[in-house]
Amino acid sequence: MINKKVLAIILGGGQGTRLSPLTDQRSKPAVSIAGKYRLVDIPISNCIHCDIKRMFVLTQFNSASLNRHIKNTYVFSSFSDAFVDILAAEQTPDNKTWYQGTADAVRQSMHHLLNHEFEYALILSGDQLYQMDFNEMLDSHIEKGADISVATIPVKPKEATQFGILKTDDESFISSFTEKPSLDKLPGWESEVSEEMKNEDRNYLASMGIYIFNKQLLIDILSNPDTVDFGKEIIPQSINKNKVLAYQYEGYWTDIGNVSAFFEANINLTDDIPQFDLFNKSNSVLTRPRILPPSKISGTLLNKSMIAEGCIINAKEIDRSVIGIRSRIGKDTVIKNTYMIGSNLYQDISELEEDKQNGLPHVGVGDRCYIKNTIIDKGARIGNDVSIEGGSHLEDTEQDAYAIKDGVVVIKSRCVIPDNFKI
Known part of the structure; x- marks a missing residue:
């Protein structure tokens, strides 16, 4: 009708x-x-x-x-x-x-x-x-x-x-x-x-x-x-x-x-019972159907989080976060109160190896990172041992790779955050 x-x-x-x-x-x-x-x-x-x-x-x-x-x-x-x-x-x-x-x-x-x-x-x-x-x-x-x-x-x-x-x-x-x-x-x-x-x-x-x-x-x-x-x-x-x-x-x-x-x-x-209910069948949100594999999660403590399809996650902990499609997260990484938007494309093995040889982080979040109160936009590359902790203690700023607004750190689309970087 x-x-x-x-x-x-x-x-x-x-x-x-x-x-x-x-x-x-x-x-x-x-x-x-x-x-x-x-x-x-x-x-x-x-x-x-x-x-x-x-x-x-x-x-x-x-x-x-x-x-x-x-x-x-x-x-x-x-x-x-x-x-x-x-x-x-x-x-x-x-x-x-x-x-x-x-x-x-x-x-x-x-x-x-x-x-x-x-x-x-x-x-x-x-x-x-x-x-x-x-x-x-x-x-x-x-x-x-x-x-x-x-x-x-x-x-x-x-x-x-x-x-x-x-x-x-x-x-x-x-x-x-x-x-x-x-x-x-x-x-x-x-x-x-x-x-x-x-x-x-x-x-x-x-x-x-x-x-x-x-x-x-x-x-x-x-x-x-x-x-x-x-x-x-x-x-x-x-x-x-x-x-x-x-x-x-x-x-x-x-x-x-x-x-x-x-x-x-x-x-x-x-939230356990969110005010906006994505699970309401009569009011479902419609979007583009994607042919993606199920998310693969290894050794990760998950709490109050939403994981979209097609992710490869080896994090230590993900707490009260939304992880978008095709996200990659490395070992021993902790992510809290964060929205990771994900990626439009997968990197294959040869691309990951090429990034490694060139000293470039892969698309996603690397190993041993701590990320809190952050939005990670699509296609961003975050290296190993990175610490990003948003909050009211941070002043608003606009940088090439990131911005801070009202205490929320926004890692910009397709930007590179190098190893050991701290905010």
Whole structure:
């Protein structure tokens, strides 16, 4: 089944500087998560589970790897109308600029969108982690006769300062909106939430950046070239002109906006009962099927860790870590609180021998290393006897081979860390 009333538009985000260096060579939606997925798999999987199978992904920065992933992953039947297509920013005779914001991206892509029949546009972000039934939101939108629906989530006072906060009337229509209010401005912005949310001190409704627009209204609004962003301009400006509904969601949701949020989201997957459940069959995350052998682990103490397929691990200990596909870890190495993204390719025996002769570490982590509070990006080479311990004691820095952000050490993609190196 395909829901032909809805067309999904997934926003790839801007340059992703807050997620740098992970976004230096790839767009935000292409960043790996949980050792085997990409961030873009999250909104696409949510859509597919809701029979929303016509999707556009809008991007303009470093889109090559995202393009490959989409092309190799989401292949539907030739007799189906289902598709996931990438729309990269393009210059046309009518428009010679890059996307200026979320709304401008949709505006510039509108001539492609209008080639398809739809009644409602579902607008999603490509850098969030959640499992959500969009059909429930759509049913609420239709039942209440809304022009626009905004997905919201209850947040605590400290979190409220990072989001757009809104107030609703008795019928859940939005009556007022404020962008990132300071703590002293929060009193009076409390909303009606469930008892469970009240007990967690989550009394403020934050916009999740997930919207449903009636087709004609979206066309009319985007005819004004002066508005370029949904969250900062279109939603606040529409409140007094249109029926803007708040759809309250109380499940797990996190915005992968910066390195510390990305790191925390991955490490939290190792909890005994994680808030984001990768083992939920009805809400499984879909991704590219790979033909990889099972992981081979020798003499390693594993605790609260996730190991993707195709790994060769001889470590002494791996604790509360996520180890991505095709990872190699040497003998007597200890890895704690770390996300190792893995590698795109295996090195064969001759390549490993050539590296040894040239004094170059193999792709992965060498022997007798100690690594903690670290992200190891794809294809990185870490030598023997290396000690890397991230934490609040470290100052932010940007080096050729690594960066430190909010205490998290990020070993850059394909960079080399020599033997005996210490951070």
